[in-house]
Each structure stands twice: as C-alpha cells, then as structure tokens.
Amino acid sequence: MNKNSAVLKIGVIGYGYWGPNVVRNFYNTPSATVVAVCDFNPKALQRVRRTYPSMETTANPADILTRPDIDAVAIVTPISHHFSLAKAALNNGKHVFVEKPFTASVAEAEELVELAERKNLRIMVDHTFLFSGAVRKIRELMDNRTLGNLYYYDSTRVNLGLFQHDANVVWDLAPHDLSIIDHLIADGPEAIVATGEKHVNGKEDMAFITMYFPNKIIAHLNVNWLSPVKVRTTLIGGEKKMLVWNDLEADEKIKVYDKGIDKFNADEGYDLRVNYRAGDLWVPRIEQVEALALETQYFVDCVINGQNPFNDGMAGLRVVQTLEAIDRSMSQKGGMIYCDSIAPKRLMSATA
Amino acid sequence: MNKNSAVLKIGVIGYGYWGPNVVRNFYNTPSATVVAVCDFNPKALQRVRRTYPSMETTANPADILTRPDIDAVAIVTPISHHFSLAKAALNNGKHVFVEKPFTASVAEAEELVELAERKNLRIMVDHTFLFSGAVRKIRELMDNRTLGNLYYYDSTRVNLGLFQHDANVVWDLAPHDLSIIDHLIADGPEAIVATGEKHVNGKEDMAFITMYFPNKIIAHLNVNWLSPVKVRTTLIGGEKKMLVWNDLEADEKIKVYDKGIDKFNADEGYDLRVNYRAGDLWVPRIEQVEALALETQYFVDCVINGQNPFNDGMAGLRVVQTLEAIDRSMSQKGGMIYCDSIAPKRLMSATA
Amino acid sequence: MNKNSAVLKIGVIGYGYWGPNVVRNFYNTPSATVVAVCDFNPKALQRVRRTYPSMETTANPADILTRPDIDAVAIVTPISHHFSLAKAALNNGKHVFVEKPFTASVAEAEELVELAERKNLRIMVDHTFLFSGAVRKIRELMDNRTLGNLYYYDSTRVNLGLFQHDANVVWDLAPHDLSIIDHLIADGPEAIVATGEKHVNGKEDMAFITMYFPNKIIAHLNVNWLSPVKVRTTLIGGEKKMLVWNDLEADEKIKVYDKGIDKFNADEGYDLRVNYRAGDLWVPRIEQVEALALETQYFVDCVINGQNPFNDGMAGLRVVQTLEAIDRSMSQKGGMIYCDSIAPKRLMSATA
C-alpha cells in the first residue's frame, strides 16, 4: 500500500457474532475506513446498512476479494472458510486480518504464511486477548521481573456451551490461552499431554491440557463446555511473586501476591528447607481500553509501515500446531506429543 | 471385642497436627474412651495431660500396642510409620483406625488387609471427607438421581505449601478427592494420566490428574502447593443437573444448578442438536456436624457390631493403588496407566 | 390518539446518557416509532443520524412539542427542564414519558398531574427498575405471600460520583429505591428521618434515610457518592422468608433464605421465646429481558388503550413528595417529617 494514501481501505467478510465488533473498530480507526461488508445472511447486511448507511454490502465475497481499491480484508467467518478466503485475498494483493484460530490445519496455515511472505503482505491473527489491559499488565510484570522466573501458568476457562458443529471445545476455548502463553513464554512447548471426553455430540466437550516448556515451566488448561458456572481464572506462579487473573472481575482482574517459597539449605547442608513468605496483596489498575480497538489500530499501523505484527501468521501457525498436537494427544487418551515441529518464534516485541 | 463390654478402649499413637482432633472425638464418643496417647515429642504429651489430666501418656508405641486392655489403636503418625504400627497392632489383636493415605505402598496395604481379614479385625482408613455434610449431600443427590448420569468430577485443590519431606503434593492433597471419587463412582478407574512438575524440593509440587472411568465418566484433579490462593472447588456435572462444591464457603458449600444440555435429533434425523436449560439455583442446607465425630462413632459401632466399614482397608488400598498409578504416570510425564489391577469394590452402602 | 392508527408516533427530547436507550427501545417497540429527536448538542444529533439515518433531528424542542403528527413526547433531559417541557407537551395534546425524578418540586408535579387529568392524557414516569426481572420477582414473592408479612426493606446504593450540579445524592440515587418501595409496600410512609453530610460541593453527597410505614414496616436507604466500591444490595426481611437482592450479580441477583425467627410463648406464658429457622437457600431464575423494553411497550399499550399506567404521574408525585420530605429532614439534621401530605395510592396492579 502507498504510504502516502491517507486511509487504509478495508473490506470485512462475515457479520455474525464478532463481525460487528471488527467493523465498528476498523470504522473508528482514524487512518482506516471500512468500504464494504460481505455476509451470506441478508438480515446481517440489513443490520450493516442500518448502522452504517453509507456502507456497501454484498453477499458475494468476490466483490470484496477482487475490488481494486480495497487494501486489506478482515475475515470474520467460521474457521472452515478462513483458508480459502485468506488465500484469495493474498492472491489479490490484499493484507489479511483473520479470526482465531488462524486456520483449520497446520498445512493451511503454512501455505498462507508462505504466500504472504512471497507477496510481501501482512497477516494478523485476531488474538484479541493479547491487547487486553490484563494481558498487557501481566506481560509487563514478567518483563520487569516482578514475578521472577516463571513456575507455571494454570488456566480454567469453562462455561455452559455453545456447542459448535465444526470444532471441539479445545479449538473453541483454548486458542485464547495458547496465544497468551505463546506471548508470555519465550520458548515454545517441548511436549503436550491432553485428555478429554465427549459427552454430548461426538466432539470433546471438556479437555485438560498440560504443556511442558524448557526450564521446568509448565502450563495447564482446563476447558469445558459443560460447566454450570462460567470461570475465567488463571493462576500464574513465579519464583518471586504470584498472581491470580480473574477476567470476570470488573475492577480487580489481577491480584499480585507477595507470597511464595524461599528455598535454602539448612545448616548441615544436607537438607533443603523452604520458608513461606506472605506480604501485601496489590491490585494494579488495569487500563480500560477496548482490546480490539488497540488491535485494529496496530493492524493498520503495521500495514502502513510495512511492519510485521507480533500476532502474525507465524503466531497463528504456532497456535494451530499446538491445537493439532492437543487433538492428537486426546485421540490417544493422553498420549505424549513432542513439539519439535512447532515453528520457532521470532524475537517478540513486548510493545503491543 | 466382647459385645457386652460397655466401652471400647482406644489407644492413640501420634499427637501432632491431626492427633488432637482424633483424641478429642474418640474421647467424646459415648461408647468409647481413650486410655493412652503416645508421641515421641514430650511437649505433645504435656499438651495431652494438660487437656486430659486422667489420660496416660507414653513415648513408647509398644506401651499401646501390647497393652491388653486396649481394643483398638488409632494411628495418626506420618505415613512412613503406618505400616509397621498397624501391623503390630493387628498382630496384637487390636482393631486399627489409621490416617490417610493408608500406607506408603500397595504392598504394605495388601499385607495389612490380608492380616486383618485373617485375624477378623477391622481396619478403618480416616477418609474424613466422606463423613462431611457436603460429601454426604452430594452422595445423596447422586443416589436419588437428582444429578442423573454422571459426566465428570473436576476438583481444584490448591494452596501455598506445606511442603512435606516424605511425600509429593499428590500424596498430600489428592487422597481427599480419590477417596471421594471412590465413594461416589461405582466403578473403579480404567486408566490414569498424570502430569506435574517439581519446582522446589525435588518432589512434585503441582500435578494434574485425569482418571478415565467406564461410561465416559471422567475425573480431573488439580493439586498444587505453589498457589497464592487457597481453592477447594469441585465441579460435578450430571446429565440432569450440575453442582459446584466450594468447601471454603461457610454457608453455601453446594450449589445445585438446574442447567445443562438436552440432546435431541433434528427433524431429518441426520443432525444432533443441543438445547440449553437454565433454571433456578438451589443451595441445600448442609448439616453442621463435625465429620470426624461421625466417623469415630462409626468406627466404634463397626468394631462393636463386627461390621466392615465402607472406608475399610480395601478402600484405603484402592486409594494407594491410584496414588502409585499417578506417580508412575507422572514419572513418564503423562504416561497412560491402565488400572486393571485396582481392587474391585464391594457393594458400597451409602448409609454412612 | 386514534386507536385505529397502526403506530404511535413519538418525539424524544434529550439524547445524552440515557436518551439513546429510550430512543432505541421506542424505535424497537412494534406499535410505535420515533419520528424526531431533539438535543441542544449538535454532536448528539450527529450520533442520532448516524444510527438512524431516516430520523429527523432538531435543536429546537418546539419542533417536537408542536408537531401535529407526534402523539407522545419522551423527555430525557436534566430534571430542571422536566416541568416546562412536559407542560408544553400536555398543552399541545401529547402524552408524556418523562425521566425520573418526575419534577424538581411537588408543586410542579401536582400541576402536571392535574393538567394531564384535565386533558385526558397519560403521564408515565420512567421508574425503569419496576420493570426489571429482579423487582418483578420480588413483587411476585410478596404477592404470593412467600415472604410473609414484611418487616423491612434495607438498601445500600453507593458508588464514587458522579456529582451533579443541580441535585444532591438523594435526588440522584434514592428515586430508584423510593419508586420500588412505593411499588412494593401498599401503604405510604408515615414519617421520614434523614441524615447526611456535604463533603465536596455544598450538596449532600451521602445520606441515610429511614422511612416508617404502618404495621411496623421500616425502610432504610444508604446512598453515597463517596464510596470507593459500588454496592447495590437490598435486604428484604419478611416474617416467613428473607431475601438479598444484589443487583451487581450477573446470575444470582436474588437469594431467598428460608431463615428467620419463630416467636412463641414459653410454657409459663410470661416469656416470649424465639426459635431460629435455617433451611435451604433458593436462587430463582430471573427473566433476562431489558427492563426499558418492557416499559416502553407498556407506555405504548397504555396510550393506545387509554389505560393509566401504575408508574403514572401520581407515582412520580409520591416519589417527589418523599424526596422533598427527605431534604427537609436532612436540613434539620434528622428532623422527623410526618407524611400526611403524601398522595394516597390508587389500588396498584401488579401486572406490569
């Protein structure tokens, strides 16, 4: 895209549950505009026109994908369409903003990454949580060594439904944590063990995932579509401090505990002792900005400046690789899957 | 023991953290009395005499184990002494009440069970939670089919320390859930997958355990000594209703949700649909009786009536078998352990 | 209005904080439409046109008040304009929907009520909470005698700011509870005692209000603009059951306790004893409908059917009378204000 052009022109495909948020945020991004929205559902397009009278609507994705004045395409459809739409967009020279999870398979993700590289186009995968005040605060507490060396990341993300026809609970709920873990932990996982069960419709509706990382860091994810209560709680334990992130809390999302264990050798040197520390609790103020607004602005900036976003196609690929590994482990009822093949990370920049 | 004798005479070995509760409850059980307490620590014995001036104290377990007028011995020591003390007690013709976990190994547990059977003596393993108002209410809700067919049992039992020298976090925290699961689920587990990590002192300080049962029932345990917050929350999902048991709540320990999924075939029969139910929430009143008081009374009754307790040596053995399976799985970083060898259950009686 | 006309035509004056909700709900009410919106602020009108491209906008209230095809006017302005706008609307033969509190004084409210009666026009005061699922459930529990005779209503409604220039904290926060109390308790208050303090800007920013009703029913309101936490909790005690309404809870807004006191005379008859009951706790499912949607529909129905709403001008008047009594009591630092003059209630209909 011409850096002199005032405004990035975006077409959006998909106006279901999340699409309206993507349209609204790109619409409100100063250096961007949404020129057209596509959806198969006429009622969805009616809603578009009612809210944005001047906006063009179409039921044909090709109208967006081939339109010459569109610079970038946002794909907010069910996962099964991500690959074909993104491929067409890239082939037509358009940058791509795509919902998580990136694609339905590693092969698809790899092809898109390779294609974008070849065409020198940007891919951004919508891992919205990375732009939330909570995750940015956690990243800050890790970068400035407040937590010390990481011990573990333990997330519970459960609720009742919604059951999806083309995905199990892992592909629905785990991408949030997987992208956060990818963002917080420098190294990729070494091995994955996942268990789960299928009670309702032939796909796993609950799953328990362990990820082993270098330096004894361990991550655990508990995802469940059959929980009577909604829980969004993550414990993060570090050598120096520990925190609890409860995303359902309005005002006290992150609690940082000056609590932990001090290891030392007892006098005779033969015995390892531990001491318990318990100090104040601190609840940092979290910035109240809509995460998606930051992300759409970041996408526009990356496209205009020709910069690769940290939540790029490679980041999306790593999440899909992990999802496939989890599926493979679950199909063996907890088989150990080694992760040699997970794409190496580029150096991450913490400045979202 | 002579059924005509008015009172069961009990000797207690171990007066550390839990011992005082065991002594107090046997002391207050109408048809029992505590005649002597043993501990290696002179200060502990001082505390005994201060609280129970008439009670005999000794630093020598043999004084208890061989004393002719003692009918039963309660063993409230670290796990490493359970086997030798219980074996001596049984060999001296005494019934045994022993702390959980029953023994340090399956072999020990099997030998004790066999010995007690041969001598026609009772063993009761102190799985106190089975006598709590909460677990008895949950058992009732399962027995009367309020929950319907069970989907899952998912427990989070985490806190900061206390690190133990002769056990990992699994042997410390998991026996609670393992004995509850053994009590609630008719069949034993088919397979176990456990992961964990050792951050502090060479033994696992956090572990994640999946247990597969027949009929697609799945159990998951999250135990952690490195959590900044104490959590004691169990989700239990049934086909008809689901419940949340938060044992840290003073007044609302169990919440029963009329919430769930109804499966049905869509008209054409080719597609499975789910409907969501969401009704009232009900918090049953939980009886406020000390669990250990019920349990000590039950032990005395079982001994007097020559009846086998449901939390007998076999129940203790099954828990130790599961603990060993978990250790084996963890040592393989999540290996699948088949549970063919776990002792079959007798028909359980719900009437604690 | 002609009962045959298909649709009630509504003009809305005021598009600040609450106005957009009123416009949206009238816009979505099947038998009504919003034809024009007035606001002094050009940016507000821009927002109107952007969301409702076909809607007329004006900065001149007279355009709404005198337009012949408008049947009803919704007044969503600061309280100081309620009287003059409502009076003009009524004089022009228009029905009136007006924000709470109804007017800035009893005299104003009385004049409007009298005028509407004379012109045979409807006034509805926007006491939105009366249409919430929570208040409708509480009313149901009282009507069906679940709670038994009422003992008390005790509300805490506190938060940080927002300070208003033309009102104290009582006129800002108390109308909610006053309208609910007016809706729930058959009789009007007999006397009022209110205390408070002015810390910030010369108007009371915290107030404590006691209302005495017949039959020993007592109500208490704690309103505060200087609280570091937001609280919206009401205890309602009845002879048979008691409830806690926490409006900030997403899923468990109302908890009904089978808890209380049973009075009886001891054997000798000279001494009154009390027994404590403690049974299950029950959390009824609350209907998840937007309260304002029900209310705008109800307004339209009342206008079309020539029916008087229960939240009519008289209900608004009673709230304003109480607010004035509270102000008078506070100015005396807790003077006892007798409420002989509060307008008698018509027979209420519970069927909102």
Add this chain to the structure above:
Amino acid sequence: MNKNSAVLKIGVIGYGYWGPNVVRNFYNTPSATVVAVCDFNPKALQRVRRTYPSMETTANPADILTRPDIDAVAIVTPISHHFSLAKAALNNGKHVFVEKPFTASVAEAEELVELAERKNLRIMVDHTFLFSGAVRKIRELMDNRTLGNLYYYDSTRVNLGLFQHDANVVWDLAPHDLSIIDHLIADGPEAIVATGEKHVNGKEDMAFITMYFPNKIIAHLNVNWLSPVKVRTTLIGGEKKMLVWNDLEADEKIKVYDKGIDKFNADEGYDLRVNYRAGDLWVPRIEQVEALALETQYFVDCVINGQNPFNDGMAGLRVVQTLEAIDRSMSQKGGMIYCDSIAPKRLMSATA
C-alpha cells in the same frame, strides 16, 4: 499490686460464651495466672476443671471478690451484673477487667470510674476489636495520614439473632463500632440520630444510627438481628484514600483504594469542579494475632506499671453514654440528641 511480685493473680467471674476465651488468654499471659473461676452453672465449672485441672472453681462470686491473693477480677457476665461485681471488686482493692458494654447505665459507669480513681485501681473494658489486626492497621493508616482528613465511617453489622433478653440490638452489636469510632476519631460526637424497629420481642431488633462529629465527619451504623446474611463491612472514606474493611474475609480484610475526588475551582473561579481519581488497590497484610491475647497482656502490663489503659473506664463510659443517647433518640423515632454531656477524651495513645 507489688511490682516485684512475679505474676498477676486473676480471678474470672463468668464462664459462658466468652469466658473461656478470657480464661485461656489470661492463663497464657506470661506474667499472669488465673487462680479461680466462678460461674453459677455447675457444668461450666466442670468444663473449667477438665481443661485446667489445677484451677479452683466456685459458684460464689464472693470467693473471688474477697480472696486476698487475687489482684484483679475479670467480669465476663451478662451486663446486668457488671456494676455490682465491679463495685465489689474495686471496694476489695482489685483491678477490674470487664466485658463490653461497660455497664447498663451511665450512672453506674460514672460511679465505677470515680471509685477506681479514688482507689487508684485500673479498669479495662474489653473492647477487643481495638486490639485486632484490622483496627490497628486502620488506626495506623489514619495516624500516618494515608487516608487524609476523614469524611465518614459507615458500618453494616447484621446477622440473624441471637436475641437477648436484657438488651436490644444496639447494646448487643453497636458497642463494637462505638468503641472503634471512639478510638479512631479524635473528637466525641456532637449529636446523634437513631431510628429502629421492634419486630419480635419488644426490643429494637434493627437500628440505624447517625453520629455527627466536628469537621463534618459523619458516622453511620446499621445493626440488625433479622438479617438472613451475616455482614461485617465498614466503609471508611478519607479525602486522600478510602478503605473497605470486611471482617468476614479471611485474607483480604482491608482494601485501600487510591480513589476519590479532587476538588478545584474552575478557571473563572465561580464554579467548583471535581475530578475522579482511580488508581491501584492495595491490600495490606494484617497481623494474625489473637486480639484478646494482646489485650490481656496489655491489661497485665497496665496493672503492673500503674498505667492507665486507653480502653479504660472513661472509654467504657463514653460508649455507654452513646448507647443511652441512641436509646433516647430511638424512643423518639429519630429525635436529635445533643452530646454535650459525653465525657471528654484524654489524649489517646495509638500504641496499643
């Protein structure tokens, strides 16, 4: 008492609900010992002997009051006996530790204070909360100006029963807050307004109390025996910071909010504006010491050193004066009671 004597000898009268705690703590205070306990109830004395085999017991208070080797008497009886027992103890030259509220009337309290002064004996009123970690932390936050100038103290202290025969809910629950307020606020109250109602047994079972202090400080107490839930929550608002004290929280009793209002004059000077501040939340670690243990040690130290405790007879008198003022105000259904007559405070020392 002879300063050289190694140990203060204490007799305790009353071994009901609270007495065992008083006996246990004096028993464990290094420089004191409990030599005898009196109670009318033989079962209570049995419990004493069982726990403290060497302790003398008696059903006759005179045995304690006149026994020459007793230095101090702790009175832990219903309030109606406080005066006569304390008077006899003082007349026999014994120091007095007495339960709150100090006496059943101001006249009684004044006579005891005068008598102790004349005899040069100490009176300590058991306002235990002043020694709790929470209140000591709050006092510290006020002394070191963390909160800034105080705006208000607003306490909710409600639960179900226990109804008492010789007191209303105010004399049962309010002394806690009244003694804390007396401890925290330098000046005494200027005026009191209290309302309440009697639903069950002819004494107020719920009451709402406002206390006006100099400098616009206002306190409010909500006490209620008819609440289905137990609440122990106090909001304390200062100009610089505000805090919430929830005494039912195990680990996070006090939350300090960097939240509030900044007042300033707008440019033209004619208009007062307010700004809102919202920063981090901080939960200071509260020392986990039994309050009563600190208090009994403090009593012993005061007696040995001839020092006047801050919770002396005058402090007890001020609470009783306030209780009488509240009763008078309630009997007038909220009459304004001026507090000229409340005893002036001595300079308080914060170092408990």
